[in-house]
Amino acid sequence: xxxxxxxxxxxxxxxxxxxxxxxxxxxxxxINRKLIVMSGKGGVGKSTFSSCMxxxxxxxxxxxxxxxxxxxxxxxxxxLNIKGGLDTSEEGKVRPYQVSKSLKVVSVxxxxxxxxxxVIWRGPLKISAIRQFISDxxxxxxxxxxxxxxPGTGDEPLTIVxxxxxxxxxxxxxxxxxxxxxVRKSVNFCKQVSIKVLGVVENMSGxxxxxxxxxxxxxxxxxxxLMAEAMELDLLGSIPIDSRIVKRGDHGELDKLLDxxxxxxxxxxxSILNKIIE
Numbered sequence: 001x002x003x004x005x006x007x008x009x010x011x012x013x014x015x016x017x018x019x020x021x022x023x024x025x026x027x028x029x030x031i032n033r034k035l036i037v038m039s040g041k042g043g044v045g046k047s048t049f050s051s052c053m054x055x056x057x058x059x060x061x062x063x064x065x066x067x068x069x070x071x072x073x074x075x076x077x078x079x080l081n082i083k084g085g086l087d088t089s090e091e092g093k094v095r096p097y098q099v100s101k102s103l104k105v106v107s108v109x110x111x112x113x114x115x116x117x118x119v120i121w122r123g124p125l126k127i128s129a130i131r132q133f134i135s136d137x138x139x140x141x142x143x144x145x146x147x148x149x150x151p152g153t154g155d156e157p158l159t160i161v162x163x164x165x166x167x168x169x170x171x172x173x174x175x176x177x178x179x180x181x182x183v184r185k186s187v188n189f190c191k192q193v194s195i196k197v198l199g200v201v202e203n204m205s206g207x208x209x210x211x212x213x214x215x216x217x218x219x220x221x222x223x224x225x226l227m228a229e230a231m232e233l234d235l236l237g238s239i240p241i242d243s244r245i246v247k248r249g250d251h252g253e254l255d256k257l258l259d260x261x262x263x264x265x266x267x268x269x270x271s272i273l274n275k276i277i278e
Contacts, residue, residue, distance in 0.1 A: 081252025
């Protein structure tokens with residue numbers, strides 16, 4: 001109550017926030033499952049994993065959205081060879097970039113005129129941008145929304161889990177202890193914010209020499225399995241190192257790599273994907 005018994009009316013900012021919350025709820029209601037891909041540290045192949053999961057899901061006939069919230073290092077446009085921006089063809093509507101009939105993508109990298117431009121944003125700007133990616137963009141009906149989150153437990157992943165409370169986390173790590181130790185923090189983050197952890201994925205898990213066929217554990221072996229067991233999580237699978245992923249990713253041709261079913265790395269991805277679908 002204000003002076004003289006009058007009721008204080010909310011500020012315009014409060015009303016705008018409430019309207020945005022309503023739009024977020026409407027858009028999320030049209031998405032069946034929301035998967036947030038997380039990692040404790042950078043350089044573990046999280047964005048490549050997110051892209052491959054989204055591509056494989058779309059190839060199986062699911063309607064998929066891929067949201068890149070790694071605002072300071074958006075690599076999804078490069079991995080998927082996205083040259084265009086968001087679809088603003090209809091007045092008053094903004095739609096994601098349509099990679100294929102069943103795959104849509106949104107990334108801050110698509111909004112930058114210069115791909116080498118630095119995104120220098122403080123927390124409030126990042127929070128606002130992520131909420132707008134969900135509220136203002138017309139995703140439509142989706143079976144899956146895959147969210148590529150930056151490493152760590154900062155503003156971006158916190159905003160996503162607060163905005164999408166029914167998100168499910170997929171945590172990517174490499175076998176060595178320095179990566180696994182950081183993953184434990186991500187797992188504890190999920191527990192604190194009550195987000196379900198679907199499981200752990202061990203990336204860069206061994207390299208098979210193309211000449212002698214010997215497998216070499218470049219980043220160690222079994223670290224993710226031990227951590228998953230200790231923290232009572234599922235190890236969804238291990239993805240081997242394959243130089244073709246690097247080459248195809250650099251040229252935006254991950255979809256061509258995934259169309260080669262005989263590759264060991266593709267068997268690993270499909271095994272993980274089947275567990276997620278189940």
